[in-house]
Amino acid sequence: MHLRSSRRLRAALVGAVGLALALTACTPAPPEFSYTPPEQVDAKLPDDVTGQLQAAVEQAMVATGSSGAIVGVWVPWSGEWVTGLGTQALGDDTKVTKDMSFRVADVTRMMTCDVLYGMADDGKIKLDAPVPKYVSGVADLSDITLLDLCNGTSGIGSSESAVKPYWLNTPERVWAPLQLASFGLGAQRSAAHTAYRDSDAGYLMLGMALERASGMSASQLISKYVTTPLELDSTSLPSDAAAAPRPRRR
Numbered sequence: 001m002h003l004r005s006s007r008r009l010r011a012a013l014v015g016a017v018g019l020a021l022a023l024t025a026c027t028p029a030p031p032e033f034s035y036t037p038p039e040q041v042d043a044k045l046p047d048d049v050t051g052q053l054q055a056a057v058e059q060a061m062v063a064t065g066s067s068g069a070i071v072g073v074w075v076p077w078s079g080e081w082v083t084g085l086g087t088q089a090l091g092d093d094t095k096v097t098k099d100m101s102f103r104v105a106d107v108t109r110m111m112t113c114d115v116l117y118g119m120a121d122d123g124k125i126k127l128d129a130p131v132p133k134y135v136s137g138v139a140d141l142s143d144i145t146l147l148d149l150c151n152g153t154s155g156i157g158s159s160e161s162a163v164k165p166y167w168l169n170t171p172e173r174v175w176a177p178l179q180l181a182s183f184g185l186g187a188q189r190s191a192a193h194t195a196y197r198d199s200d201a202g203y204l205m206l207g208m209a210l211e212r213a214s215g216m217s218a219s220q221l222i223s224k225y226v227t228t229p230l231e232l233d234s235t236s237l238p239s240d241a242a243a244a245p246r247p248r249r250r
Contacts, residue, residue, distance in 0.1 A: 043079035050081045057085060068096035101234055108237065109203045111226045112218075113150040115210050118225035125213045134209035137178060138185065144192060149206040152196040157187025159201050177204045 044050075057071050068086030084096035119125040127147040131154075132139050134146075141154070148154040162183040166173070184201025207218050214221060219237040227235045 038076040040074060040076045041079050045073065045075060045079040045081045049078075053081060054083075054085065061086060065090075067092065070096060070098055070100065070102070072098075103238065104235070108222075109200075111222050111237075112203055112207050112210070115221045115225045116146060116150055116206065119210060119214060119221075125210070129209075131205060131209065134212045135178070135205050138205065146206060146209055148192065149199075149202040149209075152199060152202065153193050154199060154202050155190040155192040155194075155197060156199045156202050157184045157189060157197075158199050159183035159187075159204075162187075177208050181205055 045053075053071070053073055057069055061067075061069055066086070067090045068084065068088060070082075070084050072080070072082040074080045082098050084098045084100065086096050088094045088096060088100075116125070116127070120127050125146065128145045131141040131144045131146065131149065135141075141156075144154045144156075149156075159180055159182075163175075163180065181201035181204040184199055184204075190197055210221055211218055216224070222237045226232070
């Protein structure tokens with residue numbers, strides 16, 4: 001009885017697998033999906049909508065301790081709202097306007113990753129290339145890849161907490177990238193390839209690697225792979241010298 005049941009079970013399974021393969025073979029491939037967004041309407045968003053948006057932004061400014069913000073909302077079928085809110089600094093009376101330029105700070109990290117992917121697409125660098133191939137003086141990172149630096153999975157620490165007192169005491173000092181990254185490299189590391197860890201040192205080394213692989217400066221790379229393709233005419237990587245907010249070039 002047990003033998004017959006076993007044979008019947010195997011026969012049923014074989015039949016089920018055969019039926020599944022037949023259905024799979026007969027199932028048509030899903031149609032390709034494409035979407036073309038509508039053209040942006042040249043109009044302003046309704047006052048009641050912009051009022052709600054402004055209230056939300058002002059609440060976010062209070063929550064984050066921000067003195068000001070430049071906000072842009074584009075709804076293709078309805079209109080747009082672009083404005084400046086608040087002031088340039090807490091206690092400052094200089095109003096923020098929508099045509100001002102500001103440093104984007106940590107956003108340059110994501111831009112550096114965009115450059116990495118762009119160079120990889122161009123065949124100029126490999127995502128899994130080991131860090132020491134392009135950055136000298138870090139031989140103990142032979143198992144860490146450029147993609148690890150971008151993804152935050154290198155296990156390397158951050159330099160900011162150690163260097164911040166020096167920044168405050170000597171704000172005019174210009175740091176060499178590897179010198180700045182060394183504070184993070186000297187911190188206790190976590191296990192690589194396991195979890196995300198914020199590391200400004202990792203992005204500094206990624207930038208150095210991309211410069212060496214391309215023979216171009218970080219400013220040129222961001223222009224080529226980020227700001228120019230996206231038509232960000234008023235966005236660029238500034239020089240080492242501090243720059244005050246300035247009106248956007250038209």
